Amino acid sequence: MRIAIGGFMHETNTFAPSKATYEMFDRADSWPALVEGDGMAEATAGVNIAIAGFVEAADDLDFELAPLLWCNAGPSAHVTDDAFERISNRIAALARDAGPIDAVYLDLHGAMVTENFEDGEGELLARVRAAIGPDIPLIASLDLHANVTEAMVRHADALVGFRTYPHVDMAETGARTAHLLKRILAEGKPAKAMRRTDFLVSINWQCTLVDPAKAVYGELAALESADPSLSLSFLQGFPPADIAECGPSVIAYGRDQAAADNAADALMAAIKSRQDQFDGDYLDPEAATASAMQLAAANPGKPIVIADTQDNPGGGGDGDTTGMLRALVAAKADAVLGLMIDADAAAAAHKAGIGSAIELSLGGRSWHEDTPFPIRATVEQLGDGQFTCTGGFYKGSNMQLGEMALIRIADTPTRVVIASKKVQAADQEMFRHLGVEPADERILVLKSSVHFRADFEPIAADVLVARAPGPVIADPADLPYTRLRPGVRLGPKGPVYGGGGPSRP
DSSP, X not given: OEEEEEEEEOBBOTTSSSOBXXXXXXXXXXXXXXXXXXXXXXXXXXXXXXXXXXXXHHHHTTOEEEEEEEEEOOSBSOBOHHHHHHHHHHHHHHHHTSOSOSEEEEEEOSBOOBSSOSXXXXXXXXXXXXXXOSSSOEEEEEOTTOOOOHHHHHHOSEEEEOOOSSOTTHHHHHHHHHXXXXXXXXXXXXXXXXXXXXXXXXXXXXOTXXXXXXHHHHHHHHHHXXXXXXXXXXXXXXXXXXXXXXSOEXXXXXXXXXXXXXXXXXXXXXXXXXXXXXXXXXXXXXXXXXXXXXXXXXXTTSOEXXXXXXXXXXXXXXXXXXXXXXXXXXXXXXXXXXXXXXXXXXXXXXXXXXXXXXXXXXXXXXSTTOOOEEEEXXXXXXXXXXXXXXXXXXXXXXXXXXXXXXXXXXXXXXXXXXXXXXXXXXXXXXXXXTTOOGGGOSEEEESOSSTTHHHHGGGOSEEXXXXXXXXXXXXXXXXXXXXXXXXXXXXXXXXXXXXXXXXXX
């Protein structure tokens, strides 16, 4: 069987400060650069992404691969029309001109919003479907945070979602998708069913390491074990996307319509029975700092981790807000914060050199509620930003983050890891690159929401979630929606959106 493969990955936070241009997809940073044709397998090999898992599984399934185009840009605001049209039209054209093919596989996120299309993946799948015709199977893998739309389900013959958050199973999902495609090619296209919840879930409480999500994915696995013909996905949605079809969903594929419907209903019942548990509390920066210092004193052998969740580059933030840093400095906390994304500050540190005293206006430029933080600091270490990640989420990724620096704020033990290109702090190698061993620190403040847990939770005495000002709004009830469908609750116990803005009790 000859399978055309490609991908177009973007998670869109429509409330974020900066958009995704073509150049962001074309360059390498935390993921490989845009790649077309035969170099795709080599560029993505060994990286924890779905297309790498699909390619690896293809050898065992006797698939001949016809590479199209694969690219990814870090989460941000809307994908520009220029980027979307250039990339999506190229993928569709390559699929049309690929010669005889038996199927198409695409590595997608599922939460792409462009300047012109609320449903980026639905539009892309429609264009690929038009290029290959109605009969050739079209299948895609999706991120667990996908906002699945009716158009995506209609145009694809199967959609397969990640099952872990932190996403340690991205490559595994690509392999599962390949095996499902093998079955479709042998048995024909499956029946499909989709269900959608009537509430949104904050990304902080979608973590699959703990209940309720852990239990729901256990139920999913049990349903598939009872009927191996089923393929089930629970996509928990990406709330900072102001689109009509935002929110969690269930997709089921089965041997017939009754099997698909019954499985979708059973999985949705498992979710609804636990819906009130998809919620939790946050700390303000000062409270998080004070609690971390107390916990660090009581647990001298392991670090306390604080998630600076509302400036998470993995959710669309630019990684440069200063709320947590100001709280740490005010408390003279023995802490390391990372990664602060500030190319100018990194360049200034490199120009000054190790051991030099410098004055900086650090961060605070991307978020309208923030301002740069004037500091005096000492440059402790410098790096070129090139290293390979080893943690469960970014494993195998060859980071290219530009100039990096470790600085210590004057008159405090507080240190900051600075990088030039944005990426969430989800791998210990980001700190080791500058001589910081995370397990030896008292307090680690990470600009991440959940992915950091894959690599940092095993070394942590405790984890706190801080809600410092930033663009990755943690609580859906705080988001100024205008396009969300009316009747959706802004959280499992939140107010109901009535159109035109959130309606509170």
